[in-house]
Amino acid sequence: MKKLTIIDKYILKRYLSTFSVMLLLFIPVGIIVDVSEKINKILENKVPFVKVASYYLDFIIYFANLLFPIFLFLSIIWFTSKLANNTEIIAILSSGISFRRFLRPYIIGASIVSLFALLMGFFLVPKASEGFKTFRYMYLIGNGRNEMRETEDVYRQISDTEFIFVSNFNQAAKTGYNFVFEKFDGERLIYKISATSIQWEPKDSTYTLLGYNKRTIGELNDKIETENTKKMKFKFELDDLTPVIYIAETLNLTELNKFIEKERKRGSSNINRYLVVKYRKYSIPISAFILTIIAVAVSSMKRRGGMGINLAIGIALAFSYVFLDKIFGTLAEKSSINPIIAVWTPNIIYGALAFYLLRNAKR
Template identity: 45%
Template structure:
């Protein structure tokens, strides 16, 4: 690398970190103002627990979330400054092409992308688990806690022939009621096990059924058995009942992939909310390259109005990117659609824009 490359790379990373360090305190200040009442309600909640369990993980989550925005703004800011100081004119007069000029930018984008990929796939999910646990305990109101606590009208296909249904289940007590397990041979019902109450025993991974009834169906007759209590084993755990997209945000990618594979084998129909989360963890870091090209192409030439005009255009583009990203996530979560395509649509769209701006800047 030449001196000019080190100079640009250093400015790239320093401005990026500076922008990120500006955005994070703003996010913390807003969050503190919203949640200060929740903190004060709990007399047993100390400052150390707030900082350690909540705000440390809050910073990890939002630092990762703000990375593309901070990178985009940073590139526009310092490239506009290079342009306004006529440093770019000196570089182009030295017969340095626009493609060669992008070299240190791409090194910086690669560093940011690698860090973001590691955080997205492994660090942030583990961090989110601790942060959400704190929120459930101290911040969520009674209605939110109940929504997280109870699972209602849940059905699941355990194997090709076995299905279960639970009317209501309490995640905290590991108990539920109105449980049914049905086994089929093709379209014919072969057996049905039901109980008024169900309880999971975490020690030996068994389920206790009370007031149970079992019906075995044969060609010419049925056999019915019943009892007060029976312990049995099923191919699921209470964790499988929490079919919510929030759960996917707390799983490292290797665990999330295993969960998706297992759910597919069990016949869960709509896993797109989980697939969207998995694909997003890669698509957002890769956007660093696209946003870097757009930012450099916008700020490469000196404009009337200087940095302010470039920054306004850049923020507008960033707003559109976030807007399309959110739309892609919502549409990608709908059953029956290609979640991968919808998650990557913003990158495809803005990738085309970046190619156009790149060729235009080369001229």
């Protein structure tokens, strides 16, 4: 790699320092807004100060990761527009440096920020997401303890040959309704257990089944057992009957890959949601390069309206990127769209825009 020149160091320093200042300025604003909205609920529920402090530490990481594209885009627009208004860019390009060469410190800065975002997404953000979302469901959302888990039409494959289903689960009572357990040998059903309800008994780690019915499939005749109440032990855990809806967001990359593979074998209906979380860990860091190029191309020209025009364009582009990312992510979770296509579509669209703007900026 070629040695950095004084101009490279100057631009790289402005790139990283402006991005850091942007984070330091907006995160306290985000905390103040969140506190003003949630303070009544926090006081009403008498949440301990330690838990509130822990929540806002997680909030900082979660908030920074969520709005990472906006912070990055605005910081580059800001300091590059200042360079353009001070005619520093004209002076740099007039000295014989090509626009491509001018971009080098920006790409180095994007690489540093991208690596930081990648490591955060793999290790820090999952833990922060767990603390952030659990706190909100436990203390800030009405009836949140129930809403944080899947409670309706839960169908799970708990092993290669065993399947369970409950039509509804009451978290407070630890009771599931219209329970079904099926055991297979290949494609052949061996037996099927059904019950009007299944209740977890924490004292002895068993389940109590009401309206118990077991049908064992025979070659000529089926064997049927019925009991009003029956205690049983199963291999599955309570969380299998009522999984946390945001579980994938709380796992690091290694844990997430194992979890997705496990859920794929179980035939989980939420597999697309988990894949979206996984692919975003890679797409967000790559967006640093795309947004950097767009921001430089937009703000490197000195405009009649000054920095305000560049900031207006930057804000519009940054929020449209986040909007598209959310739209396509939701489509992947709720429809049959391939998750990897949905997650990468905003980067593809804005990558094409970056290429177009870069060609015009060179001229």
